[in-house]
Amino acid sequence: xxxxxxxxxxxxxxxxxxxxxxxxxxxxxxxxxxxxxxxxxxxxxxxxxxxxxxxxxxxxxxxxxxxxxxxxxxxxxxxxxxxxxxxxxxxxxxxxxxxxxxxxxxxxxxxxxxxxxxxxxxxxxxxxxxxxxxxxxxxxxxxxxxxxxxxxxxxxxxxxxxxxxxxxxxxxxxxxxxxxxxxxxxxxxxxxxxxxxxxxxxxxxxxxxxxxxxxxxxxxxxxxxxxxxxxxxxxxxxxxxxxxxxxxxxxxxxxxxxxxxxxxxxxxxxxxxxxxxxxxxxxxxxxxxxxxxxxxxxxxxxxxxxxxxxxxxxxxxxxxxxxxxxxxxxxxxxxxxxxxxxxxxxxxxxxxxxxxxxxxxxxxxxxxxxxxxxxxxxxxxxxxxxxxxxxxxxxxxxxxxxxxxxxxxxxxxxxxxxxxxxxxxxxxxxxxxxxxxxxxxxxxxxxxxxxxxxxxxxxxxxxxxxxxxxxxxxxxxxxxxxxxxxxxxxxxxxxxxxxxxxxxxxxxxxxxxxxxxxxxxxxxxxxxxxxxxxxxxxxxxxxxxxxxxxx
Numbered sequence: 001x002x003x004x005x006x007x008x009x010x011x012x013x014x015x016x017x018x019x020x021x022x023x024x025x026x027x028x029x030x031x032x033x034x035x036x037x038x039x040x041x042x043x044x045x046x047x048x049x050x051x052x053x054x055x056x057x058x059x060x061x062x063x064x065x066x067x068x069x070x071x072x073x074x075x076x077x078x079x080x081x082x083x084x085x086x087x088x089x090x091x092x093x094x095x096x097x098x099x100x101x102x103x104x105x106x107x108x109x110x111x112x113x114x115x116x117x118x119x120x121x122x123x124x125x126x127x128x129x130x131x132x133x134x135x136x137x138x139x140x141x142x143x144x145x146x147x148x149x150x151x152x153x154x155x156x157x158x159x160x161x162x163x164x165x166x167x168x169x170x171x172x173x174x175x176x177x178x179x180x181x182x183x184x185x186x187x188x189x190x191x192x193x194x195x196x197x198x199x200x201x202x203x204x205x206x207x208x209x210x211x212x213x214x215x216x217x218x219x220x221x222x223x224x225x226x227x228x229x230x231x232x233x234x235x236x237x238x239x240x241x242x243x244x245x246x247x248x249x250x251x252x253x254x255x256x257x258x259x260x261x262x263x264x265x266x267x268x269x270x271x272x273x274x275x276x277x278x279x280x281x282x283x284x285x286x287x288x289x290x291x292x293x294x295x296x297x298x299x300x301x302x303x304x305x306x307x308x309x310x311x312x313x314x315x316x317x318x319x320x321x322x323x324x325x326x327x328x329x330x331x332x333x334x335x336x337x338x339x340x341x342x343x344x345x346x347x348x349x350x351x352x353x354x355x356x357x358x359x360x361x362x363x364x365x366x367x368x369x370x371x372x373x374x375x376x377x378x379x380x381x382x383x384x385x386x387x388x389x390x391x392x393x394x395x396x397x398x399x400x401x402x403x404x405x406x407x408x409x410x411x412x413x414x415x416x417x418x419x420x421x422x423x424x425x426x427x428x429x430x431x432x433x434x435x436x437x438x439x440x441x442x443x444x445x446x447x448x449x450x451x452x453x454x455x456x457x458x459x460x461x462x463x464x465x466x467x468x469x470x471x472x473x474x475x476x477x478x479x480x481x482x483x484x485x486x487x488x489x490x491x492x493x494x495x496x497x498x499x500x501x502x503x504x505x506x507x508x509x510x511x512x513x514x515x516x517x518x519x520x521x522x523x524x525x526x527x528x529x530x531x532x533x534x535x536x537x538x539x540x541x542x543x544x545x546x547x548x549x550x551x
Contacts, residue, residue: 004209004239005173007158008145011115015062016051016136022107024052024133032111033068034128036135040103044070047479047500048166049138050109052129063125064138064146065109066497068475073106109135110475112497115146121496122146140164140172149496150177159206161199161452165487165500174501176203176450178212180494182395182429184449185420189465192435194455195485197224198510199503200397200433203452204228204351207395210242213349217375217396219368221403223357223511226251230508239507248350254358261329262298262338263370271366271411272328273321280321283307299336300329333363342378342389361403368404368412372396376419379426393427401432402439413441420447438464445469450492455483476500 022038038044048067053060113122129135143164150158158175186203190196207214208231218225229249231240240247266288270281287306291298304322311318339345345352354371356364379394381387398404404412419428420443432448434440438460445468453469456462466477469491476489476498483489491498 005160007150007160007173007175008141008152010152011117011142011145013141013145014139015064015115015142016053017139019137020134021050021137022105022135024129024131024135025106026131027128028108028110030110032124032128033108034065034111036107036109037073038070038105038107038135040072040105042105044105044107044137045166046070047476049112049143049164050135051138051142052133052135054114054125054127054129054133056114056125061114061125063114063129064112064122064497065135066112066475067107067109069108070105071107073104115496120151121149140167143172144175147495147497147499148175148177149180149494150175157209157211159203159212160504161202161206161490162488162501162504165502169502174490174499176206176490176494178207178214181431181450181492182207182214182393183424183427184493185423185429185447186431186450186452187401187437187445187448187469188431188433188452188454189437189456189461190435190454190488191457191461193485194435194483195488195503196433196435196454197222197399198486198506199452199454199488200399200431201225201228201506201508201510202503203431204397205231205240205507208247208349208351209240210245213245213247214351215346215348215392215394216351217346217371217394218351218353219356219364219396219398219404220353221356221364221400223355224399225353225511226355227509227511228351228353236507245349248347250345250350250352252352252354254355257333257354257356257359257367258335259333259363259367259370260335260338261300261303262292262296262336263374264366265373268366268369268411269328271362273324274327276321276324277317279317280324283310283317284321286310296338296340297336298338300325300334302336303329333359339374342375346375346390346394348392362411365404365411368398369415372412372415372419376415376423376426376428379428383426393429395429395431397431397433399433401434401444402436405432405441405444407439407441413444417441417443417447420444437461437468440464442468448492450490450494452488452490453477453480454488455485456480 021042021044022036024034024036026035028034044067046067046069050065050067051062054063113124116123148158157178159178160173160175162174163170164172164174188196188200204216207216229251230236231247231249266285269284269288270276284307287303287310291302291306303325307318307321359367375390375394378387378389382389382391404410405416416430419430423429432444437445451469453465456465462480476491479489479500486503488501488503489498490501
């Protein structure tokens with residue numbers, strides 16, 4: 001799939017399509033809601049966008065509304081029939097349906113607003129449509145242009161993530177302004193198997209296209225994102241290549257991942273040790289502070305030697321500490337030299353995928369803590385003019401985000417909280433991907449300004465989203481259990497109003513397909529059976545040679 005739609009260039013188009021779907025009947029249950037009646041033959045589903053015309057401060061304007069509910073009702077609207085002055089034929093004629101024994105829909109819609117071109121967002125008309133007003137479907141072109149919170153006249157890039165769910169396939173594109181979600185962070189939330197890593201990969205593809213050339217780092221606990229190197233294939237050249245530019249995909253395998261000991265802080269070291277005493281903690285603190293002043297190359301032996309030197313003759317404490325340090329740090333995972341050049345890890349036009357699938361959860365958290373801290377400090381230095389290691393914005397994605405930012409404690413949680421609260425001014429964006437929103441730290445989740453939310457069945461996870469995601473309204477969140485894989489609600493800073501979306505197909509292959517268990521079992525059994533019988537020859541040439549002596 002190499003067809004890439006062009007984003008809109010402005011918002012000067014008709015809001016209403018030629019399809020009239022109903023007539024306003026009465027106010028709804030909420031102050032911003034109204035009810036219109038529609039012929040049963042007209043398909044107006046929850047989440048659909050409709051338009052009515054009204055007058056605001058003397059000017060005529062088109063107001064957008066989102067359908068929140070549709071109920072079938074037999075016969076003409078009771079309110080009209082109760083008025084003896086209104087002929088039923090007149091009502092039927094107004095609705096464009098035949099009179100007599102007919103079925104209609106009572107449709108509730110919530111006002112989104114009219115698009116204010118100066119504010120570049122929706123404004124509240126502060127009045128509901130008059131009964132009898134015509135309601136039309138919003139045009140595809142208008143929705144493409146006004147739903148994203150994008151400045152179409154700037155050179156800012158947008159991500160094409162899919163199409164409006166209630167429209168025909170590919171009829172109305174959904175774009176997300178990359179600058180918006182890269183600056184104020186992103187959350188991709190979905191039950192397992194609903195397509196969260198697939199959707200995250202779509203976002204990565206869009207951010208690595210020539211229009212944006214992002215600098216990205218992905219923490220990949222399951223080894224699912226290495227197929228992104230398909231972006232470099234010739235078959236996708238029309239999407240990802242432009243002149244000399246082709247995105248770089250740097251996949252760091254578990255064997256290649258190391259944690260620089262000098263990049264750890266005292267808290268990281270303590271977390272690695274097995275129940276150190278207060279005396280050990282005090283000794284390690286002194287030793288660590290001295291070593292950090294002396295060198296940016298620190299090995300296990302250096303820490304132990306410093307502890308012994310500071311232990312003032314009685315090396316009992318140092319010896320006990322040495323045993324713990326050797327046990328914790330004397331592994332291939334740790335390196336003694338600090339990472340000085342970060343541009344080999346992150347660079348514009350490059351996504352680095354850190355495959356963490358052979359590391360324990362504790363080691364994954366420690367690696368994330370040390371690396372994110374290093375990247376964040378380098379980014380702050382660059383913004384303050386104290387260094388140029390990372391003189392470009394950075395975006396990092398954390399798959400299984402509840403491992404790194406759990407509702408509790410983890411080595412990586414403090415630095416993530418810091419980046420999510422302060423990263424915007426330093427050009428450091430974070431994307432959290434999780435199947436368990438209720439297991440995420442509430443502050444972390446609430447700091448993600450843009451949300452892509454897919455099918456969520458667990459009531460605790462639904463409640464966590466309701467409490468932390470302010471931009472998604474109740475009517476939209478009610479849709480979450482009914483979504484199917486590949487369908488999502490997109491809400492928050494990147495959108496002017498929540499949108500039901502069908503996520504587009506990936507250009508590259510997906511690396512997290514579910515296992516075909518029965519096929520795997522059959523193949524394994526065949527291999528096992530063949531192995532068991534290999535080299536076994538029937539020892540009996542004929543039935544006559546069988547020894548039938550009883551055992």
